[in-house]
Amino acid sequence: MLLVKIAWKNIWRNKVRSFVVITAISLGLWAGVFGSAFVQGMMKSKVEDVIQTEMSHIQVHVPKFRDEYDGSLYMKNGAEVANAFRSEAAVEAVSERMISMGGLASSRKNGMIKLVGVNPDDEKKVSDIYTKVIEGSYFESTKKRPIVLSEKTAEEYGVKMNSKIIFKMLDVEGQMTDIAFKVVGIYNSGNPMYDKMTAFVKLDQMRQGYGIETGSNEIAVWLNDHNQSEAIADSFQENYSDLEVLPWLDLSPGMRMMIEAFDTYLFIIVGIILVALLFSIVNTMLMAVLERVREIGMLMAIGMTKNRVFKMIMYETVFMTMIGAPIGLLLSGLTVGYFGKNGIDLSGAAYETQGFGSTVFPYLDTESYINVTIMVLFMAILAAVYPALKALSLKPVEAIRKI
Amino acid sequence: MSVIQTNNLTKVYDEGPIPVHAVNHVTVNIEEGEFTAVVGPSGSGKTTLLNIVGGLDRPTSGSVKVDGVELSSMNESNLIKFRLEHIGFVFQSYNLIPVLTAKENTEFIMLLQGTPEKQRTERVMKLLDEVGIVEQADKRPSEMSGGQQQRVAVARALASRPKFVLADEPTANLDSKSAENLLDLMLKLNQEENVTFIFSTHDQRVIDRARRVITLEDGKIVKDEKR
Numbered sequence A: 001m002l003l004v005k006i007a008w009k010n011i012w013r014n015k016v017r018s019f020v021v022i023t024a025i026s027l028g029l030w031a032g033v034f035g036s037a038f039v040q041g042m043m044k045s046k047v048e049d050v051i052q053t054e055m056s057h058i059q060v061h062v063p064k065f066r067d068e069y070d071g072s073l074y075m076k077n078g079a080e081v082a083n084a085f086r087s088e089a090a091v092e093a094v095s096e097r098m099i100s101m102g103g104l105a106s107s108r109k110n111g112m113i114k115l116v117g118v119n120p121d122d123e124k125k126v127s128d129i130y131t132k133v134i135e136g137s138y139f140e141s142t143k144k145r146p147i148v149l150s151e152k153t154a155e156e157y158g159v160k161m162n163s164k165i166i167f168k169m170l171d172v173e174g175q176m177t178d179i180a181f182k183v184v185g186i187y188n189s190g191n192p193m194y195d196k197m198t199a200f201v202k203l204d205q206m207r208q209g210y211g212i213e214t215g216s217n218e219i220a221v222w223l224n225d226h227n228q229s230e231a232i233a234d235s236f237q238e239n240y241s242d243l244e245v246l247p248w249l250d251l252s253p254g255m256r257m258m259i260e261a262f263d264t265y266l267f268i269i270v271g272i273i274l275v276a277l278l279f280s281i282v283n284t285m286l287m288a289v290l291e292r293v294r295e296i297g298m299l300m301a302i303g304m305t306k307n308r309v310f311k312m313i314m315y316e317t318v319f320m321t322m323i324g325a326p327i328g329l330l331l332s333g334l335t336v337g338y339f340g341k342n343g344i345d346l347s348g349a350a351y352e353t354q355g356f357g358s359t360v361f362p363y364l365d366t367e368s369y370i371n372v373t374i375m376v377l378f379m380a381i382l383a384a385v386y387p388a389l390k391a392l393s394l395k396p397v398e399a400i401r402k403i
Numbered sequence B: 001m002s003v004i005q006t007n008n009l010t011k012v013y014d015e016g017p018i019p020v021h022a023v024n025h026v027t028v029n030i031e032e033g034e035f036t037a038v039v040g041p042s043g044s045g046k047t048t049l050l051n052i053v054g055g056l057d058r059p060t061s062g063s064v065k066v067d068g069v070e071l072s073s074m075n076e077s078n079l080i081k082f083r084l085e086h087i088g089f090v091f092q093s094y095n096l097i098p099v100l101t102a103k104e105n106t107e108f109i110m111l112l113q114g115t116p117e118k119q120r121t122e123r124v125m126k127l128l129d130e131v132g133i134v135e136q137a138d139k140r141p142s143e144m145s146g147g148q149q150q151r152v153a154v155a156r157a158l159a160s161r162p163k164f165v166l167a168d169e170p171t172a173n174l175d176s177k178s179a180e181n182l183l184d185l186m187l188k189l190n191q192e193e194n195v196t197f198i199f200s201t202h203d204q205r206v207i208d209r210a211r212r213v214i215t216l217e218d219g220k221i222v223k224d225e226k227r
């Protein structure tokens, strides 16, 4: 109790210095939390975008289909599998797809594209691509063979609304067929890579192209709660061992890599902040100790044990941490809350070309909040150890002699 | 009975080009109730001797016993405890904890010792009264004069009822009036409470009040007079 009291009073002896330490702790905590929230917010919106537009939560294929888009690898029982998902409470929507990787040809250009046959009403429930149509509509036309393609593709192939465009594909037997489509909608998803490769037609017409009546080679599933993706995928995988049922995170190796890369950034950001914090506290506390050499020497001379001297110095840092941390947390809560709602405009920073939104909404989950706080507190306390040990290494006689 | 007993006490500083015998074969006894001044020119070894006797420094050779207990055989933490329980210190300056009041500074030693609160408060008030600081009880060192601070230091030194009080030039930073007052206070405590004092000084008026004067030169006792 005595040490606590002295330590508390010692803090206020040099107000400027204590202010520096308290500010360092609160700013360090704030920077750690806000930096993490920024990165996590950026990550989260990217992930959400990709899930909403491209991947949905779970996809089902015949194994190996995704390697080469081999037309013979389709699920003849696609409708049955789709219904099995639909009967699951955790499942919100299911969309059957028939996909072909084939040639696209206009008078200007021949190229490859991934043409996705969809049932528009079902597809709207698992992908928000229909909201990104900027010209025409998402299959609301009465045209006989409608196609929805991206603005980029339209430019490259020199086609406009109502233009004709030819798709060359192999049917399930391996025979080449040509189908002529009319452009009824042009979209822009914001992700150039995706746009360049993807176009949509109606499911029935794609099945016709393959020469089949029923079946599908991709089933996209939307869940009520994306955190369930893995669990539901696993349970279906067990029931359908001849199929490949994958949650979104396993669908795209790039995604997983990106998430891991972001975790590394986060680690680095927080690491830099912690090291800066460590040095500023070590530095100021060391000054505080060296300035008091005589006083500490006197304390040890008259009978204060090293253990008590150590505790006294540690308490001083603990108190400053206890003042600085809540300030930092309050600041963090306010800024993350404000910008989480209003966003931070980064349109100048050219993140969009990498498929990131131009506005970042910082977000931090509770666990990371707690982790960052614990790390900062730990670092602050750790930073006090060296100066406190330094105080212990003083010899009372030498300190006293300086008097 | 001897409170302090040294036998061939020697301290050699070996750091420079020639070894310095700061204390050179000093054999001396200090009896309970004595009021002893250690005097001598600058560099004669007064501080070194007092530090060793107070358990703050270790001799190179020889022995020092306080109340029959050999100090040089004690380890660091036992020595700290020994100082806390048995020796009172008054330094030249930086005696007090700046953030604590006179009362709290006096209480400090007893808090370290774990004395119960009731006993503590009683003793603190009695001590502050004896050293004449009752009115300054709630002042911090920075709000007191040098003389008042030294009085508080004396009160603090006495708080643990030590075997003796060591004071290395306690008056060096005081004006002559305050110095005399402090000495009178120490003398009064010596006579009325039988507190054993051993202090070093350069000040003739302080020396005049001593009952025993030990004179050092080059680390050796050259004169030891009782009066």
Ligand SMILES: Nc1ncnc2c1ncn2[C@@H]1O[C@H](COP(=O)(O)OP(=O)(O)OP(=O)(O)O)[C@@H](O)[C@H]1O
Pocket (backbone or CB within 6 Å): B013, B014, B015, B020, B021, B022, B040, B041, B042, B043, B044, B045, B046, B047, B048, B049
């Ligand atoms: N840490 C040390 N290292 C080396 N020599 C030292 C050390 N401390 C003291 N000495 C030397 O020991 C001798 C005695 O010093 P000491 O401080 O005991 O003298 P003193 O009588 O107290 O002097 P003063 O009246 O100036 O306080 C001096 O020659 C001094 O230079």
Ligand SMILES: [Mg+2]
Pocket (backbone or CB within 6 Å): B046, B047, B048, B168
């Ligand atoms: Mg000296």
